[in-house]
Amino acid sequence: MVLLRRFGVLLVFVGALFLSAGLACGPGRGFGKRRHPKKLTPLAYKQFIPNVAEKTLGASGRYEGKISRNSERFKELTPNYNPDIIFKDEENTGADRLMTQRCKDKLNALAISVMNQWPGVKLRVTEGWDEDGHHSEESLHYEGRAVDITTSDRDRSKYGMLARLAVEAGFDWVYYESKAHIHCSVKAENSVAAKSGGCFPGSAWVNLEQGGTKLVKDLHPGDRVLAADVQGQLLYSEFLAFLDQVEPPVRKLFYVVETRQPRTRLLLTAAHLLFVAPPQNHSMPQPVFASRVQPGQRVYVLGKEGQALLQAEVHSVSLQEEASGAYAPLTTQGTILINQVLASCYAVIEEHSWAHWAFAPFRVAHALLAMLYPSGLSSPALFPASAPEDAPAGVHWYSRLLYHIGRWVLDSEMIHPLGMAS
DSSP states (O other), X not given: OHHHHHHHHHHHHHHHHHXXXXXXXXXXXXXXXXXXXXXXXXXXXXXEESSSOTTSTTTTOOOOOOOOTTSGGGGXXXXXXXXXXXXXXXXXXXXXXXXOHHHHHHHHHHXXXXXXXXXXXXXXXXXXOOSSOOSOTTXXXXXXXXXXXXXXXXXXXXXXXXXXXXXXXXXXXXXXXXXXXXXXXXXXXXXXXXXXXXXXXXXXXXXXXXXXXXXXXXXXXXXXXXXXXXXXXXXEEEEEXXXXXXXXXXXXXXXXXXXTTTTEEEEEOTTEEEEEOOSSTTSXXXXXXXXXXXXXXXXXXXXXXXXXXXXXEEEEEEXXXXXXXXXXXEESSSEEEETTEEEEEEESBSOHHHHHHHTHHHHXXXXXXXXXXXXXXXXXXXXTTSSTTTOOSEEOHHHHHHHHHHHHHSOGGGBOTTTTOO
């Protein structure tokens, strides 16, 4: 009974936190502000989103090989019998209905958008999985990761808006390829990029309050690590949980940001936030996606004496290093020094302060759990990714929740193209 009473008190506190967070939002855009419906702009002919090649990291990713009915990978495909979608199926084999689960989910979401946009009109698929070699070499149609679509009325004046609706539905790459159809594709099911937001490799390290360093992958709740406040003043902050966690032997591509004076080298994923110095020194540090950091910009690094942060010019930025494991540690402060470089704990949305505000209920609930259950027995239930040894791989449920809310209330330009797909 005592445990149930404590759990009830905790739920009341957390519920109140969510309610107060929604009511207390002030002027300007934020998670608590009601917004008018987003105005959608049709894609232009031959336009594609994101504005990168289809088979690159920022879009649907590399080609992984053709799937045939006799191959082991054929089990990756699932049929789509959604009655709100018309499948052309000119081969009369049902091939156009076969696709990966991710492609199916996005297609079903798009079907709803089409009916809402044009009552009485349905989504039509003209090409899905291709087993006959009718597409170009290394086409994602051969993996069931691409579809060509039109509207059921074949009204070409609708296709630009259809492409925009496909972007909003979450396809990883959308191309107004032909005046006769729109091409859409998704990341592979086993793509790490499709299942994670922003992280550091397991070999990254942090400074501990009691002295010495520790690998990120070895952090445990309660560890106090070097961080900084919004003014750039150093402090030690408690490690709370991993917001993203992918264990070895999974390997992942990281951006490499290097400085010379002093010499530092930081690996982090494209969607993770790094602080850069603004042109005016009196201004606050600016959070920037790792993929947008440029040589010549200045990042914040630990000085030789370890007592203050210094600005160091970025010498090079490259996407060329593959490392094992991926971890996104969250601290109470929301910042952390990784390999002596100041970084945000957040990713995907290019607003550190908004992300930190959105995690306030998480931090307070974590503090309440620590008081109510000093042994930490309740942590796995509400914070299932809080410890490396028993945490499931992937993005923390709270991060996923905030991401889906963010996609609804924020402009797409603020969300990294890689996103945090489910």
